Amino acid sequence: MDLGLKGKVAIITGGAKGIGRGCSEILAQEGANLVINYRSDPENAEKVAKELRETCGVEVITVQGDASLPETVDKIFDEAIKKYGTIDILVNNAGGGGVKKNFEDLTYEEWKRVLNNNINGQFLMCRKMIEYWKGLGRGGHIVNVVAKCCVISNSINNQAYASAKGALLSLTRSLANEVTKYGIYVNGINPGYVMTERVHRPGSERYIQKLPLLPTGEFATPQDMGNVVAFLCSPQACQMIGTVVDCTGGTLL
Amino acid sequence: MDLGLKGKVAVVTGGTKGIGRGCCEALANEGANLVINYRSDPDGAENVAQFIREKYGVEVLLVCGDASKEETVDKIFDKAMEKYGTVDIVVNNAGAGFAKKDFENLTYEDWISGQDNNLNGQFLMCHKYVKYWKGLGRCGHIVNIISKACLMTNSINNQIYCSAKGGLMTLTRTLAHEVTKYGIYVNCVAPGYVQTERLYQPGSPEYERKKQFLKTGEYAKPRDIGNVVTFLCSRQARQIIGAVVDCTGGMLL
Numbered sequence: 001m002d003l004g005l006k007g008k009v010a011i012i013t014g015g016a017k018g019i020g021r022g023c024s025e026i027l028a029q030e031g032a033n034l035v036i037n038y039r040s041d042p043e044n045a046e047k048v049a050k051e052l053r054e055t056c057g058v059e060v061i062t063v064q065g066d067a068s069l070p071e072t073v074d075k076i077f078d079e080a081i082k083k084y085g086t087i088d089i090l091v092n093n094a095g096g097g098g099v100k101k102n103f104e105d106l107t108y109e110e111w112k113r114v115l116n117n118n119i120n121g122q123f124l125m126c127r128k129m130i131e132y133w134k135g136l137g138r139g140g141h142i143v144n145v146v147a148k149c150c151v152i153s154n155s156i157n158n159q160a161y162a163s164a165k166g167a168l169l170s171l172t173r174s175l176a177n178e179v180t181k182y183g184i185y186v187n188g189i190n191p192g193y194v195m196t197e198r199v200h201r202p203g204s205e206r207y208i209q210k211l212p213l214l215p216t217g218e219f220a221t222p223q224d225m226g227n228v229v230a231f232l233c234s235p236q237a238c239q240m241i242g243t244v245v246d247c248t249g250g251t252l253l
Numbered sequence: 254m255d256l257g258l259k260g261k262v263a264v265v266t267g268g269t270k271g272i273g274r275g276c277c278e279a280l281a282n283e284g285a286n287l288v289i290n291y292r293s294d295p296d297g298a299e300n301v302a303q304f305i306r307e308k309y310g311v312e313v314l315l316v317c318g319d320a321s322k323e324e325t326v327d328k329i330f331d332k333a334m335e336k337y338g339t340v341d342i343v344v345n346n347a348g349a350g351f352a353k354k355d356f357e358n359l360t361y362e363d364w365i366s367g368q369d370n371n372l373n374g375q376f377l378m379c380h381k382y383v384k385y386w387k388g389l390g391r392c393g394h395i396v397n398i399i400s401k402a403c404l405m406t407n408s409i410n411n412q413i414y415c416s417a418k419g420g421l422m423t424l425t426r427t428l429a430h431e432v433t434k435y436g437i438y439v440n441c442v443a444p445g446y447v448q449t450e451r452l453y454q455p456g457s458p459e460y461e462r463k464k465q466f467l468k469t470g471e472y473a474k475p476r477d478i479g480n481v482v483t484f485l486c487s488r489q490a491r492q493i494i495g496a497v498v499d500c501t502g503g504m505l506l
Contacts, residue, residue, distance in 0.1 A: 001256055026254075030254060176503060215429075215430070216433055216494070224489070227254070228489070228490065228492070228493065230254065239473045239481070240481065241468055243498065243500075245493065246494075246498075248494075249494055253430040
C-alpha cells in the first residue's frame with residue numbers, strides 16, 4: 001500500500017527514542033523527510049538521524065529542546081521551514097515524566113510539571129501547526145500519542161499523567177471537529193505496553209512483571225506504533241477523523 | 254508499506270457491491286486472492302470478479318448465497334478450501350438495513366430477521382473460522398463491519414439494525430479477548446456515510462440532505478473503508494486487537 005508520504009515533511013517530537021523513534025523510522029521508510037526533536041542525548045539523536053539518512057535515503061534534521069516550552073516549539077517550526085520550506089505532518093509524541101505518588105502527596109508543582117510535559121506542549125505544537133496550515137489554506141496531519149491509562153484506571157498513583165493524557169485525547173477529538181473543514185486531519189493512537197529503552201526494557205523487573213498480562217504474549221515494538229501513525233497520515237485513512245486508534249494489543253478488552 | 258498480503262486468501266461476504274466491493278479491491282490491490290460471497294445479481298458479480306482479476310492479477314472465486322444462512326457459510330468455506338486450501342482473512346461485511354418503523358409497530362419476526370442479517374450470520378462465519386483456525390498456529394484475521402448507528406442514537410426508528418450492529422461490536426471485542434492467544438486477530442470498523450449503489454446516490458434528496466452534515470464535505474468511498482480493513486489485516490496492525498476503528502469521517506465527534 002503506497003501511503004503517498006514520499007517527500008512529505010514530518011515533525012516528530014521526542015523522535016529519537018522509544019515510540020517517537022519508531023514513528024521516525026517508519027515515516028522515513030515511507031519516504032518522508034524528518035524533523036526530529038529530542039531533549040537530551042545529542043549523540044543518540046545524531047546517530048538516529050544518520051542511520052535514517054543512510055538506510056532510507058531521506059533528509060533528517062534534529063532540533064534540540066524541551067517540546068513543552070514555547071521557545072522550543074518556535075525553534076522546531078522555524079528550523080523545519082528553513083530547511084524544507086513546508087511541514088505536512090506533526091507527530092506529538094514527546095511526553096512522560098509521570099510522578100507516581102499517593103494522590104494526597106502529589107504537589108501542585110508536580111501536577112503542573114506533568115501537565116506541561118503531556119498536554120501543554122502538545123497544545124502549543126498543535127496551535128503552531130493549525131495557524132500555519134490555516135494561514136496557507138492547506139491541509140495537514142496531526143497524530144497525538146496518548147496513553148491507555150486515560151482509558152483504563154489500573155495505572156495506580158498516576159493521576160497527573162493519566163489526566164494530562166485524557167486531556168490530550170479530548171483535545172484530539174475536539175480539535176478534529178474544529179479543523180477538519182480546513183483539510184487538517186487530527187487523530188491519535190493509544191499505545192499499550194511498548195518495549196522501549198525507558199519503560200519495558202527486556203529483562204527488567206517491569207518487563208517480566210507485565211509480560212503475562214499481554215494477550216499476544218509479546219510487547220509492542222515502537223515500530224508497531226509507527227506503522228499505525230504512518231497509516232493515519234495517509235490518504236487511505238481519510239475517513240479516520242478525531243479517531244484515537246486502540247493500539248494497546250488487546251489490553252483494554 | 255508492504256502489508257504482506259500477497260497470496261493470502263480473503264473471504265468477503267457481500268463483496269460485489271458497496272463497502273464489500275471496496276474491501277475486495279483494496280485487498281486485491283495488496284495481492285490477496287479472494288472468495289467473494291454475493292446474494293443476488295450473478296451477472297453483476299461475474300463482472301466484478303472479472304474486473305478484479307484483470308486489474309489486480311489475483312484469483313477470485315464467487316460463492317452465491319445468503320451469508321446469514323448456515324448452509325451458505327458452510328458452502329463459502331468448503332469452496333474456499335477446495336480452491337485455495339486455506340482461509341487467512343474473513344471480512345464480515347454482508348448485512349442489511351431494515352424497514353424503519355416506530356418501535357411499537359415492529360414485529361418479533363422483523364426483529365429476528367434483522368438479527369439474522371446483521372449478527373447471526375456474522376456469528377456463524379466467526380464460529381466456522383475460529384473452529385478452523387484455532388490450533389493452526391498461524392496468524393489469521395477477522396474484520397467485522399459494524400455501523401455508526403450502534404454508537405450514536407440519531408438513526409431514528411432503526412432499533413433492530415442498531416441493536417444487531419451493537420451486538421456485532423461487542424462480539425468483536427469479546428471474541429478478540431478469547432482468541433488472540435491463538436493468533437486470531439478480531440477487529441471491527443465503523444463506517445460513516447459511504448456512497449454506495451444502494452445509498453446516497455448523487456442528486457437524490459437524501460444525498461443533498463446528508464451532505465451538509467459531513468465534516469469533510471464529501472461522502473466516504475467504499476475503497477476508503479476497504480483500505481482501513483486491509484491495513485487491519487496486516488502485520489503492521491498487530492497491536493490493534495478487539496478495536497472499534499472509527500471510520501465515520503468525524504461523525505461521532
